[in-house]
Amino acid sequence: MGISEDLRGPVSRRAFTAALTGGAAVVALGGCARAEPAGPGAETGVDEEEAVARAYTFLDRRVDEAAGGTRQGLPRSYTGGWMETHHSTVAFTYDVALTVIAYCARGTDADLRRAGALAGTLLALQDGDPAGDGRIRQSYASGKVTGADGLPAVAAADSFTGAQAWTGLALLHVHRATDGARYRAGALRLADWIQDRTASATGIPGHTGGLPASGPALTWKSTEHNIDVAAFFGRLADVTGDRAxxxxxxxxxxFLDALWNEDGPAFWTGTGTDGATVNRSPVPEDPQSWSYLATGDARHAGSLDWALTHLAAEDGGFSGVSVSDADTSKVWFEGTAHLAAALRRRGGDGDREEADRFLATLRAAQAHAPNADGYGIVAASSDGLRTGDGDTLYASLHTGTTAWFALAALGADPFLPE
Structure with missing residues (x-):
């Protein structure tokens, strides 16, 4: 996930900013050789079970250090390296949601207590938001930096669609795990906000990007956001029994069907501001793996193979995939975990072996990547990975990447509350 200087952070890429216009040049989606992901130090002396336990210890430490005021604080997203200097007090909402989902996936009593505390803070932020319309913001101050009401202060006030959907999914996971009605109610408020503010029949029907901190509503549509919405609304239908x-x-x-490029085969990025003109550059990793995790649609399963071949990256002895085809010079460890999880779910010939190689790379990164602490996992194999939309990733420990590793290793799908 990319980082912007205005603290939009990971969600700036998830927003697919208006700079990615529909007039971008076409990217060739032809074939090339598949790289085999196998990181250095596969001989780490730590097996997968221990590595997962260490990942949860990292998440525990970030969550526990954030406690402050009258309510539980939110865990900072990044520690160590470049991000320690620039954004160490920021909790990106997407990362908080992933942490909640990872806790629900393992589901120990302590995990569920932490998940409930974080979800409770998200509900309180939703209730206390000055807009009063059920939204959540892109990021908040972490730890003991709180507002006058004892809640984390807003760091970035944008309300992009993806963050609303991921927060809703997290609340549904906690609802499933605890049978807590208030979490379902909060998820419904977020879903209503998405439907009321972003549903659009202009151009290709789907959901637009949401609301920036200031200025008019965003009119472009991203494939990634629509994957998030499809999963969230589908799970909400299961929970509520409401066919709508x-x-x-x-x-x-x-919308996903319309953005599918059969020749790739892969998903295009989204549309321009007219909601119709297809944006073909850059082509990112997350829609390729998230689409299968969210839908299990066999018609689009080839997107995983496209990511394996076209986004293969090697750096510093690590092998995996990158953020997009704009820069494959370094390994994006979060995306490598996305793809491992999706390959395990697809379960085709060689998929389990491929996923296992990715997970070995992630264990090696846990032990040996720059700024590694033996517990968390850094975002990128080294500093300076360009996302293709103006953001840059760094080798800083990241809660989101660590949570994705835990989910992939456990065989859990964050889009499917169980």
Missing amino acids: WADRAAVATG
Whole structure:
């Protein structure tokens, strides 16, 4: 995930900013050789079970150090390296949601206490937001930096669609794990916000990017956001029994069908501001793996193979995939975990072996990557990985990457609350 100087952070890429216009040049999606992901130090002396336990210890430390004021604080997203200097007090909402989901996936009593505390803070932030319309913001101050009401202060006030959907998914995971009605109610408020503010029949029907901190509503549509919405609304239909949410999820999956490039085969990025002109550059990793995790649609399963071949990256002895085809000079460890999780779910010939090689790379990164502490996992194999939309990734320990590793290793799908 990319980092912007205005603290939009990971979600600036998830927003697919308006700089990615529909007039971008076409990217060739032809074939090339598959790289085999195998990182250095596969001989780490730590097996997968121990590595996962260490990942959860890292998340525990970030969550526990954030406690402050009258409510539980939110864990900072990044520690160590470049990000320690520039954004160490920021909790990106997407990363908080992933942490909640990872806790629900393992599901010990201590995990569920922490998940409930974080989800409770998200609900309180939703309730206390000055807009009063059910939204959540892109990022908040972490730890003991709180507002006058004892809640974390807003760091970036944007309300992009993806962050709303991921927060809703996290609340549904906690609802499933604890049978807590208030989490379902919070998820419904977020879903209503997404539907009321972003549903658009202009151009290709789907959901737009949301609301920036200031200025008019965003009119472009991203494939990634529509994957998030499709999964969230589909799960909400399951939880509530309300068919309307299934119908709304179908609009988002229809957008995915429209953005599918059979010749790749892969998903294009999204649309320009007209909601219709297809944006073909850069082609990112997350829609390729998230689409399969969210839908299991066999028609689009080839997107995983496209990511394996076209986004293969090697750096510093690590092998995996990168953020997009704009820069494959370094390994994006979060995306490598995405793809491992998706390959395990697909379960085709060689998929399990490929996923295992990715997970070995992630264990090696846990032990040996720059700024590694033996517990968390850094975002990138070295500093300076360009995302293709103006952001840059660094070798700083990251809660989101660590949570994705835990989910992939456990065989859990964050889009499917169980």
